[in-house]
Amino acid sequence: MERTLVLIKPDAIQRGLIGRIIGRFEEKGLKIVGLKFMKLGDQLLNEHYSHLLDKPFFPGTRSFMQSTPVIAICWEGLDSVETVRRLCGITKAREAAPGTIRGDLAMSVQANLVHASDSIETAAAEVKRFFDDSELFDYDSAATGTIYSQDELG
Numbered sequence: 288m289e290r291t292l293v294l295i296k297p298d299a300i301q302r303g304l305i306g307r308i309i310g311r312f313e314e315k316g317l318k319i320v321g322l323k324f325m326k327l328g329d330q331l332l333n334e335h336y337s338h339l340l341d342k343p344f345f346p347g348t349r350s351f352m353q354s355t356p357v358i359a360i361c362w363e364g365l366d367s368v369e370t371v372r373r374l375c376g377i378t379k380a381r382e383a384a385p386g387t388i389r390g391d392l393a394m395s396v397q398a399n400l401v402h403a404s405d406s407i408e409t410a411a412a413e414v415k416r417f418f419d420d421s422e423l424f425d426y427d428s429a430a431t432g433t434i435y436s437q438d439e440l441g
Contacts, residue, residue: 289367290320290423291404292413293375295358297351298398305358308401311374311388312362316434321361321414321423327352335416344397351397359417365439368403368410375403 295308313319327335332349339345362371376387380399383390393399404410414423431440 288318288363288365289407289410290361290363290414291368291371291410292402292417293360293362293371293404294402294417295360296398296400296402297355297357298393298395299400300355300357304392304400307392308388309360312360312371315364315370315374316430317362317364317367317370318428318431319360320363320425321359321418323359323418323422324356325359325417326356331416335413348397361414361418361423365435368405368407371403372405375401 293312295305299305299308309319329349332352333340336345336348339348364370374388376383376389378389378399379396380389380393381395383393383399385391388401389399404413
């Protein structure tokens, strides 16, 4: 099974959307294998957003991401990276498709409720960045057999 990272961002925390957002992923059939509420320090943010460090908007991004704690979640499922990306919708939330988290609940580029890993490789690096091995759990879900066909499970 593939794993991916989702961060529930400060705007979602402030707006009381934590349960609704987590529920969207659970309803789809993804499984939580790691979850924590955490404050993001400069070092972690600089590493996480290393591709944006030289952009003029980065100080605002860092300030926004440090305005409240965030919730880091490691989700597991078949094709979880792409599935999570589709559930989230595009980054510019006011243009995101209805039915997506951003399309239904957000209007901004920065305040777009969630961060989601954009590739399998990025997901692997981001999960390691936010979770120690001891914070991730392997367990059998009673729902797995009703979410996937036996052919998909192998």
